[in-house]
Amino acid sequence: MTARQDGVTVVDHPLVQHKLTQMRRRETPTPEFRRLARELSLLLAYEVTRDIPLDYMDIETPIAPMRAPVVAGRKLCLVSILRAGNGILDGMLDLIPHARVGHVGLYRDPKTLRPVEYYFKVPDALDERLTIVCDPMLATGHTAAAAVQKLKERGADNVKFLCLLAAPEGAKVLREAHPDVPIFTAAIDEKLNEKGYIVPGLGDAGDRIYGTA
């Protein structure tokens, strides 16, 4: 099942919810957390790629020739917001290996909660591609909004944002800054705490994926 409202799609399939619960648990160790992030992104990919472009090619089945649909991977750009975004990117690339890939390096300053940019490398001709921006966490929303802004400045005009968890505050900030960018998430949690962490959330996604806490 999938709930859509105001440009936000919550993928509430039972498998998605189950895996998200396992990720949230404090005792879930790093290798397990990373594996769950990958599996969850495979399931979310199903929804976020629902209308990706198709090409047609001539093939032969054992019975007859036919013109058959194939994903136009080169018309798709996956963008990971470093570093936690790579935890989603890996699963997406398993599914769509021909996709082009961009990286946006942004970390959130723990005092100001504002994003600081340190890297930006994306494919050319973004105006000809669907761009799917990946980051597990949409907290205050400023990182996502800044990443989308940079991508638009490079020509991206068809952008979707994929995360595992969103705070209501972050979804609002991103939707207000970029109303044309739909959000796909496994859950919208209750709120942010005073340190800008999602409550109940799952903690610091990057630290849990890479074991840096």
Ligand SMILES: O=P(O)(O)OC[C@H]1O[C@H](OP(=O)(O)OP(=O)(O)O)[C@H](O)[C@@H]1O
């Ligand atoms: O919505 P916001 O309030 O901007 O916060 C969300 C950002 O914070 C986390 O990254 P972090 O800064 O921890 O960097 P990391 O991926 O290197 O751990 C997360 O992966 C998002 O990029």
Ligand SMILES: O=c1cc[nH]c(=O)[nH]1
């Ligand atoms: O809860 C949060 C908020 C920002 N970044 C995270 O990794 N987790």
Ligand SMILES: [Mg+2]
């Ligand atoms: Mg982090």
